[in-house]
Amino acid sequence: MPSQFSMTRRVAFSETDLAGIVHFANFYRYMEDAEHAFYRSLGFSVHPVESKIGWPRVKASCDFRLPLRFEEEFEVELLIEEVRSKAVRYRFHIWKTAPRALAAVGEMVVVCVNLSAGKMHAIAIPDSWKAHLQPASADMLETLK
Amino acid sequence: MPSQFSMTRRVAFSETDLAGIVHFANFYRYMEDAEHAFYRSLGFSVHPVESKIGWPRVKASCDFRLPLRFEEEFEVELLIEEVRSKAVRYRFHIWKTAPRALAAVGEMVVVCVNLSAGKMHAIAIPDSWKAHLQPASADMLETLK
Amino acid sequence: MPSQFSMTRRVAFSETDLAGIVHFANFYRYMEDAEHAFYRSLGFSVHPVESKIGWPRVKASCDFRLPLRFEEEFEVELLIEEVRSKAVRYRFHIWKTAPRALAAVGEMVVVCVNLSAGKMHAIAIPDSWKAHLQPASADMLETLK
Amino acid sequence: MPSQFSMTRRVAFSETDLAGIVHFANFYRYMEDAEHAFYRSLGFSVHPVESKIGWPRVKASCDFRLPLRFEEEFEVELLIEEVRSKAVRYRFHIWKTAPRALAAVGEMVVVCVNLSAGKMHAIAIPDSWKAHLQPASADMLETLK
Numbered sequence: 121m122p123s124q125f126s127m128t129r130r131v132a133f134s135e136t137d138l139a140g141i142v143h144f145a146n147f148y149r150y151m152e153d154a155e156h157a158f159y160r161s162l163g164f165s166v167h168p169v170e171s172k173i174g175w176p177r178v179k180a181s182c183d184f185r186l187p188l189r190f191e192e193e194f195e196v197e198l199l200i201e202e203v204r205s206k207a208v209r210y211r212f213h214i215w216k217t218a219p220r221a222l223a224a225v226g227e228m229v230v231v232c233v234n235l236s237a238g239k240m241h242a243i244a245i246p247d248s249w250k251a252h253l254q255p256a257s258a259d260m261l262e263t264l265k
Numbered sequence: 266m267p268s269q270f271s272m273t274r275r276v277a278f279s280e281t282d283l284a285g286i287v288h289f290a291n292f293y294r295y296m297e298d299a300e301h302a303f304y305r306s307l308g309f310s311v312h313p314v315e316s317k318i319g320w321p322r323v324k325a326s327c328d329f330r331l332p333l334r335f336e337e338e339f340e341v342e343l344l345i346e347e348v349r350s351k352a353v354r355y356r357f358h359i360w361k362t363a364p365r366a367l368a369a370v371g372e373m374v375v376v377c378v379n380l381s382a383g384k385m386h387a388i389a390i391p392d393s394w395k396a397h398l399q400p401a402s403a404d405m406l407e408t409l410k
Numbered sequence: 411m412p413s414q415f416s417m418t419r420r421v422a423f424s425e426t427d428l429a430g431i432v433h434f435a436n437f438y439r440y441m442e443d444a445e446h447a448f449y450r451s452l453g454f455s456v457h458p459v460e461s462k463i464g465w466p467r468v469k470a471s472c473d474f475r476l477p478l479r480f481e482e483e484f485e486v487e488l489l490i491e492e493v494r495s496k497a498v499r500y501r502f503h504i505w506k507t508a509p510r511a512l513a514a515v516g517e518m519v520v521v522c523v524n525l526s527a528g529k530m531h532a533i534a535i536p537d538s539w540k541a542h543l544q545p546a547s548a549d550m551l552e553t554l555k
Numbered sequence: 556m557p558s559q560f561s562m563t564r565r566v567a568f569s570e571t572d573l574a575g576i577v578h579f580a581n582f583y584r585y586m587e588d589a590e591h592a593f594y595r596s597l598g599f600s601v602h603p604v605e606s607k608i609g610w611p612r613v614k615a616s617c618d619f620r621l622p623l624r625f626e627e628e629f630e631v632e633l634l635i636e637e638v639r640s641k642a643v644r645y646r647f648h649i650w651k652t653a654p655r656a657l658a659a660v661g662e663m664v665v666v667c668v669n670l671s672a673g674k675m676h677a678i679a680i681p682d683s684w685k686a687h688l689q690p691a692s693a694d695m696l697e698t699l700k
Contacts, residue, residue: 132446133573133578134439134442134443137568138312138575139319140573141321144297145291145293145294145297149290149424152289152290152424153422153423153424167283176284178328179327179328180289180329181324181325181326181327182324182325183323190457190573191450191456277587277588277591278428278433278588279427279588282424282426282428283423283428284428288423288424294567298569305626312625336591336600336601429609435581436580438579438580439580442579466619467619468618469617469618470617472614472616473613474613474614
């Protein structure tokens, strides 16, 4: 079954800018927060010091469809788009919850790295993690592209 | 002549994360800061209240090549990739300055909107701005893609 | 009965710095988030545009006792320290939740202002708000000073 | 001669909030940036990993007098208020530059810690640093309190 995760929260005052909407750079933080909450929901920590495994981002993009405003509730939906031996591509849909409307569509590619030797070098994603990374169907991914 | 602008600054402590490098979401702020400095260098303000013109982002992406570290100096180079009637696509190259190395390549599409009516609606880019938005050559853009 | 409110959340990755702990400037955002959640719990919005009332900060301070780390859960407890005609002084205790330990003690003074005229000018706190701002006892406030 | 340092920069768009002014939590980042630039001007790095010395904040406060707005230029002036064996108390004055007006007055107490053993423990400030930390006169400090 495809992996799927969603996190709901509310826009904080400090996340808005003088245009009265969430500053666009914060959408990337929302996506990362959902990714981390997804791993915590599986019992994994993404703390790079404790796990000796890091997930640096190699690419992140976002299409902004509708602005989010202060105090507005939104949902960040995470899907797995592709799993490669050392990398994962996520898809994120950010929804306004009331009324439900698509605010943004994002993608992020992260690489699995070993951190124990001081420097980062890419490694194969551990099987224990990989088992939980089931790509969504093409249908699920296409609908909102 | 193609428009070109560059801004040099240093990584602030608060921009790093526990992995010891600049948190990736800050690269999008660096790109926006360079865009705004570019317009200031032309004598334009991008203040949405005073100019009644806003430039919301509709898409932003970034490829991360090398991490930036605390106190490191970097240059954000802005090029114009494409000018449409109501939108501009920028290219950004973020360089470590010593030794010079490409840290990130970004793109951002912004739309010109009128803000005077309370709601945003897309308008044609004013000619006074457009005159300063000269796309870079395909060569300049391809080199680093 | 003294007003009291508390909000529990988890440290986000982007809130840490290269020392591996929450960057100190984020504690002020945590305090403001708790203040806003407190007002929402009472049915009030603190949206300055919609309510025509703003609450600019005139002073904020924080004593840092213990660092907060990535993924750690913490509680922000809000107490009312003093209510003046046009201003409120809050006290905040930020607790690590497991094991419970005091991470920070903060204070914030906010002033009630009218925003309808373009410029801010201080006004008396509306009675409908004031009724909910009951100062904590000296005992509650002294314990942790 | 009393130590004195000042840094001038401009408000970034992402530092504003929906009230149209710099979000208050950013003033603490401005103060820290000035502190770090002060040490760099002396030839010291405050990078905690390379220097094995860290300067965690134990207290930070700020009085907000006038709002800073997008694109506005401001100066952060750093003075030494007190030097103790293991701690330094800074005073910061944040000035709008045109026309010159005091926007904020801050204080910050930082403790010198050794980081080599994994855990932080307070140590005496190295003499090479201390030589550069000359407190301002009572007059300079009182004027703007």
